[in-house]
Amino acid sequence: MHEAPEIHRPQPPTKPGCDRAKSSHQTQRRRGKIPDVTVVVARDSFDTLFAALARRGYECVGPTVRDGAIVYDRLRSPEDLPRGWTDEQAPGHYRLHRRNDEALFGYVVGPHSWKKFVFPPERRLWQLRRGDQGFERVDEPSAPPRYAFLGVRACELAALGIQDRVFAGGEYAEPHYRDTRAAALVIAVECTESAATCFCDSMNTGPGVDAGFDLALTEVLGDEHVFVARAGSDRGAEILAELPTRAATAAELDAARAGVENAADQQQRRIDPEALPELMAASYESPRWEQIAERCLSCANCTLACPTCFCSDVEDVSDLTGEHAERWRRWDSCFNPGFSYLYGGEVRKTTASRYRQWLTHKLGSWVAQFGSSGCVGCGRCITWCPVGIDLIEEVAQLRGAQS
Amino acid sequence: MASATSNVGNDASGEPLLPEPWTVLRAARETPDVVTLEIAPSAGSEPRRPRPGQFLMLYVFGIGEVPISVAGLGDRDAVVHTIRDVGAVTHALCQLGPGDTLGVRGPFGTAWPLEHERGRDIVIGAGGIGMAPLRPVVTAIMADRASFDDVVVMYGAREPRELLYTDEFASWRAADIQVEVTVDHADHAWDGHIGVVTTLIRYADFQPNEAAAFLCGPEIMMRFTAQELVQRGVDPRRVHLSMERNMKCAVGFCGHCQLGPEFVCLDGPVFPWPRMERLMAVHEL
Ligand SMILES: Cc1cc2nc3c(=O)[nH]c(=O)nc-3n(C[C@H](O)[C@H](O)[C@H](O)COP(=O)(O)OP(=O)(O)OC[C@H]3O[C@@H](n4cnc5c(N)ncnc54)[C@H](O)[C@@H]3O)c2cc1C
Numbered sequence: 118m119h120e121a122p123e124i125h126r127p128q129p130p131t132k133p134g135c136d137r138a139k140s141s142h143q144t145q146r147r148r149g150k151i152p153d154v155t156v157v158v159a160r161d162s163f164d165t166l167f168a169a170l171a172r173r174g175y176e177c178v179g180p181t182v183r184d185g186a187i188v189y190d191r192l193r194s195p196e197d198l199p200r201g202w203t204d205e206q207a208p209g210h211y212r213l214h215r216r217n218d219e220a221l222f223g224y225v226v227g228p229h230s231w232k233k234f235v236f237p238p239e240r241r242l243w244q245l246r247r248g249d250q251g252f253e254r255v256d257e258p259s260a261p262p263r264y265a266f267l268g269v270r271a272c273e274l275a276a277l278g279i280q281d282r283v284f285a286g287g288e289y290a291e292p293h294y295r296d297t298r299a300a301a302l303v304i305a306v307e308c309t310e311s312a313a314t315c316f317c318d319s320m321n322t323g324p325g326v327d328a329g330f331d332l333a334l335t336e337v338l339g340d341e342h343v344f345v346a347r348a349g350s351d352r353g354a355e356i357l358a359e360l361p362t363r364a365a366t367a368a369e370l371d372a373a374r375a376g377v378e379n380a381a382d383q384q385q386r387r388i389d390p391e392a393l394p395e396l397m398a399a400s401y402e403s404p405r406w407e408q409i410a411e412r413c414l415s416c417a418n419c420t421l422a423c424p425t426c427f428c429s430d431v432e433d434v435s436d437l438t439g440e441h442a443e444r445w446r447r448w449d450s451c452f453n454p455g456f457s458y459l460y461g462g463e464v465r466k467t468t469a470s471r472y473r474q475w476l477t478h479k480l481g482s483w484v485a486q487f488g489s490s491g492c493v494g495c496g497r498c499i500t501w502c503p504v505g506i507d508l509i510e511e512v513a514q515l516r517g518a519q520s
Numbered sequence: 521m522a523s524a525t526s527n528v529g530n531d532a533s534g535e536p537l538l539p540e541p542w543t544v545l546r547a548a549r550e551t552p553d554v555v556t557l558e559i560a561p562s563a564g565s566e567p568r569r570p571r572p573g574q575f576l577m578l579y580v581f582g583i584g585e586v587p588i589s590v591a592g593l594g595d596r597d598a599v600v601h602t603i604r605d606v607g608a609v610t611h612a613l614c615q616l617g618p619g620d621t622l623g624v625r626g627p628f629g630t631a632w633p634l635e636h637e638r639g640r641d642i643v644i645g646a647g648g649i650g651m652a653p654l655r656p657v658v659t660a661i662m663a664d665r666a667s668f669d670d671v672v673v674m675y676g677a678r679e680p681r682e683l684l685y686t687d688e689f690a691s692w693r694a695a696d697i698q699v700e701v702t703v704d705h706a707d708h709a710w711d712g713h714i715g716v717v718t719t720l721i722r723y724a725d726f727q728p729n730e731a732a733a734f735l736c737g738p739e740i741m742m743r744f745t746a747q748e749l750v751q752r753g754v755d756p757r758r759v760h761l762s763m764e765r766n767m768k769c770a771v772g773f774c775g776h777c778q779l780g781p782e783f784v785c786l787d788g789p790v791f792p793w794p795r796m797e798r799l800m801a802v803h804e805l
């Protein structure tokens with residue numbers, strides 16, 4: 118999508134924005150609970166996993182290193198996984214480093230998210246041909262792709278759940294999204310390390326997973342390189358049954374849980390999700406938007422990288438004969454010129470109003486619209502902003518301006 | 521453990537993004553840049569009957585698709601639209617003639633809650649092309665005139681030649697509807713009011729505390745009219761506005777039509793004033 122920005126930024130301030138204590142309930146729920154039946158899968162069994170997926174007709178997609186970033190793409194074998202790599206992230210900064218171990222999932226999140234598979238950046242919605250009744254559809258709706266998503270993080274599971282509500286949870290369902298999503302197999306991998314930009318712990322979306330997956334893995338790099346595994350659906354249980362497994366030892370379970378707790382404890386950025394809708398609604402006229410606009414380039418990187426942003430544009434085209442017509446849908450952004458165009462001009466002409474639209478929607482009005490925040494705390498918008506604008510810091514500033 | 525992982529749980533089937541072929545029955549030029557089309561489904565389909573206030577997505581083959589309000593209901597499934605030529609798609613729509621095909625999706629959005637305002641005085645405030653979505657309100661009142669008390673239409677346009685439906689004013693007045701018309705710029709033949717729509721309120725006969733209002737036009741016009749009506753004693757919850765925003769899908773997927781927390785396509789376009797008052801006061805929201 119875009120390359121790692123070159124700008125190097127100083128480390129973020131500690132715990133900006135939020136000092137509200139987490140409830141112990143949330144801590145427990147998201148910090149890796151020990152399931153009833155848990156087994157371990159050896160690292161060496163990943164070939165068997167790939168074979169089991171292929172046999173079921175799944176196209177395995179997941180993390181792989183390309184152009185200095187860990188992106189999501191087709192995986193032909195476990196060899197394509199980012200073995201021994203980790204990512205260093207900060208506002209406006211992303212860099213890969215070699216780890217001193219062989220971890221397959223020793224990174225956090227990169228510029229891509231799973232939305233590119235269920236809500237592709239560019240897609241033809243339909244093709245029409247002139248006919249007896251005026252026109253008729255000529256492209257038969259095809260069977261949805263059968264993806265196995267390998268390496269879905271907790272925050273990304275939450276993001277998929279949010280997009281489910283956007284595209285298929287209301288009065289209308291977007292057929293391609295609905296069918297692709299329903300067909301997809303989700304293999305979650307819990308985070309055992311966090312990036313400096315992560316704040317899923319305070320958003321209550323991670324780093325442990327407790328639902329919404331077919332299979333969940335937690336990587337343990339002990340004497341033996343294994344994955345603590347549990348199934349979350351019948352589909353997941355069937356696949357697990359085909360892999361060589363053994364019961365997890367107490368030490369392995371402890372290590373898995375400690376890893377997830379470590380990821381949560383590492384997070385410096387915190388935010389108070391419950392207080393955000395009110396803060397956003399009260400901040401429409403804040404002078405802070407103008408200050409952000411002095412830095413924001415209105416480049417739309419944040420919206421493209423965000424796993425929940427869903428805005429799109431359409432383009433209608435026809436061939437030279439005028440007999441065929443198509444409609445294409447592409448990712449759009451509330452930062453793009455023309456996004457709010459009406460006869461007579463744009464509603465949001467200024468960068469200040471566009472950033473305000475983005476942040477107040479994401480953290481505020483999203484709750485009224487879809488029943489949850491639009492932010493899952495993945496930190497992508499912070500990392501991939503070329504000038505390092507940090508939404509945690511902006512929330513702190515808005516709150517400070519209010520009190 | 522039987523459940524799938526996605527929480528895609530509704531039974532919404534079908535293709536909400538695919539237009540259906542409709543045919544133009546009638547096309548009439550209202551003003552130099554405004555055309556009224558009467559359209560009907562080409563065959564087979566049984567479309568939902570739209571209600572006044574709702575809109576359809578009208579598609580010109582290979583050109584594009586735009587939201588257009590219901591300006592009237594014809595016989596059977598026929599729908600009437602009045603379209604102002606302001607760009608590529610509306611221009612192509614304005615070129616269509618009887619027998620031509622166009623694509624239709626919808627109806628979408630909220631309707632004018634006229635049935636809830638029975639027994640009241642009705643104030644209709646329209647500016648420019650905003651008269652189009654309000655015309656079926658006038659028609660519905662005429663068909664059920666005894667159910668309403670005083671009814672007044674306040675209508676403004678930039679110039680006299682831009683006024684829509686002038687040939688219908690006589691029948692509106694004959695149904696005991698007060699029609700007050702104003703223009704921003706008069707020509708030599710004009711002997712009516714000059715000025716913005718809000719200036720007509722003082723000529724309108726209605727009991728503010730008994731009235732409901734339906735407004736459509738430029739935002740500034742709707743805002744000032746709503747404020748003035750409320751100031752005179754109209755219950756703010758009985759003031760209804762039809763809003764416009766850029767719209768690509770009409771079903772809540774494209775994100776373009778958001779206004780604060782509202783999706784104009786799903787939650788609107790018709791909103792009660794208390795939901796719009798604060799949002800409309802924010803610059804560039
Ligand atoms: C609910 C609703 C009801 C409506 N009812 C009516 C009605 O009854 N009658 C009526 O006449 N009109 C109505 N409108 C307005 C009508 O939809 C617009 O006038 C119409 O969409 C304009 O499209 P166009 O292609 O003709 O014009 P254009 O201005 O050419 O716009 C074409 C498309 O291209 C995009 N575009 C244009 N310029 C730019 C740019 N500079 N940058 C990026 N994108 C651009 C716009 O987003 C637009 O969608 C209604 C609108 C809404 C939302």
Ligand code: SF4
Nearest residue numbers: 423492493495496498
């Ligand atoms: S707003 Fe930023 S941190 Fe939140 S989900 Fe989107 S990209 Fe991730």
Ligand code: SF4
Nearest residue numbers: 413414416417419502
């Ligand atoms: S906040 Fe950053 S990433 Fe988003 S539009 Fe502005 S400059 Fe681009």
